[in-house]
Amino acid sequence: xxxxxxxxxxxxxxxxxxxxxxxxxxxxxxxxxxxxxxxxxxxxxxxxxxxxxxxxxxxxxxxxxxxxxxxxxxxxxxxxxxxxxxxxxxxxxxxxxxxxxxxxxxxxxxxxxxxxxxxxxxxxxxxxxxxxxxxxxxxxxxxxxxxxxxxxxxxxxxxxxxxxxxxxxxxxxxxxxxxxxxxxxxxxxxxxxxxxxxxxxxxxxxxxxxxxxxxxxxxxxxxxxxxxxxxxxxxxxx
Amino acid sequence: xxxxxxxxxxxxxxxxxxxxxxxxxxxxxxxxxxxxxxxxxxxxxxxxxxxxxxxxxxxxxxxxxxxxxxxxxxxxxxxxxxxxxxxxxxxxxxxxxxxxxxxxxxxxxxxxxxxxxxxxxxxxxxxxxxxx
Numbered sequence: 001x002x003x004x005x006x007x008x009x010x011x012x013x014x015x016x017x018x019x020x021x022x023x024x025x026x027x028x029x030x031x032x033x034x035x036x037x038x039x040x041x042x043x044x045x046x047x048x049x050x051x052x053x054x055x056x057x058x059x060x061x062x063x064x065x066x067x068x069x070x071x072x073x074x075x076x077x078x079x080x081x082x083x084x085x086x087x088x089x090x091x092x093x094x095x096x097x098x099x100x101x102x103x104x105x106x107x108x109x110x111x112x113x114x115x116x117x118x119x120x121x122x123x124x125x126x127x128x129x130x131x132x133x134x135x136x137x138x139x140x141x142x143x144x145x146x147x148x149x150x151x152x153x154x155x156x157x158x159x160x161x162x163x164x165x166x167x168x169x170x171x172x173x174x175x176x177x178x179x180x181x182x183x184x185x186x187x188x189x190x191x192x193x194x195x196x197x198x199x200x201x202x203x204x205x206x207x208x209x210x211x212x213x214x215x216x217x218x219x220x221x222x223x224x225x226x227x228x229x230x231x232x233x234x235x236x237x238x
Numbered sequence: 239x240x241x242x243x244x245x246x247x248x249x250x251x252x253x254x255x256x257x258x259x260x261x262x263x264x265x266x267x268x269x270x271x272x273x274x275x276x277x278x279x280x281x282x283x284x285x286x287x288x289x290x291x292x293x294x295x296x297x298x299x300x301x302x303x304x305x306x307x308x309x310x311x312x313x314x315x316x317x318x319x320x321x322x323x324x325x326x327x328x329x330x331x332x333x334x335x336x337x338x339x340x341x342x343x344x345x346x347x348x349x350x351x352x353x354x355x356x357x358x359x360x361x362x363x364x365x366x367x368x369x370x
Contacts, residue, residue, distance in 0.1 A: 102357040
């Protein structure tokens with residue numbers, strides 16, 4: 001089963017300092033038919049103007065992944081972390097019993113674009129954690145590179161949930177297959193280019209929710225940059 | 239967190255929001271909601287006078303339906319726009335309504351106090367911040 005959301009169908013929030021495309025209900029965008037995809041509750045594509053950001057605020061019992069696409073993000077939290085990350089790096093918070101953090105565009109000149117993903121954790125009440133990792137950008141080409149996963153892995157952030165997030169850059173005409181299982185959910189997100197999947201052509205900011213697949217086959221119709229999320233179907237927590 | 243150099247507290251605000259979607263269930267800057275904060279075991283209990291009818295009643299039903307995803311705050315406001323925010327962790331969704339008392343009761347397992355000004359702030363973002 002495939003459910004496509006086209007870029008033109010996505011909600012766009014323009015707050016001046018923030019251009020946000022939430023895929024699921026978030027903030028001022030409330031749609032009861034778009035409450036997440038299984039354990040994924042938030043998928044925001046945010047662009048922050050230079051020098052702007054989100055002031056101190058709490059999170060709890062949520063796995064929060066920030067994938068930086070352009071610019072630099074500055075993270076600050078009550079655990080004492082002060083970290084700046086750029087393209088090729090990922091920030092992950094396991095909010096657990098509570099974390100206070102702020103996130104800002106670290107540049108006074110360049111915009112910051114990031115994908116922010118929230119997943120329910122496998123268990124409530126975990127100890128809060130934060131990490132920033134760098135993945136090997138030169139290994140994005142021609143394969144699905146895991147950048148977030150459940151088990152500890154060099155070059156990938158670890159989340160407390162059965163989720164793997166892949167990034168990939170494909171040349172025009174290049175194809176990939178990804179073995180999965182019918183009891184899992186996949187989300188395909190086209191960042192750049194044009195990708196064919198299940199007989200559909202996806203373009204930048206288009207997304208496909210996929211279920212009940214044994215295997216996913218992709219083809220780049222032009223040079224493309226994509227994110228694929230492979231996650232367990234059930235909400236394991238609560 | 240020391241408040242001895244901050245003078246008397248001018249106001250305390252109770253704010254309750256849905257954690258993921260940011261929907262506001264209670265904001266005592268916008269409506270009067272008498273409440274009290276009490277120690278409870280290793281944590282705290284917040285008792286809030288809450289009508290079960292009308293708009294408050296509808297918000298009560300939404301709040302209880304989302305009781306596993308609550309962000310509960312107390313903002314202590316001092317002179318010179320100094321604020322100390324305290325966020326309460328409602329770990330197991332322990333929120334319930336006492337019909338006879340017309341009271342919403344929320345139990346928090348832990349809390350974190352913080353001064354927003356100790357983190358980066360953005361004047362351009364504050365007034366129209368997305369619900370985070």
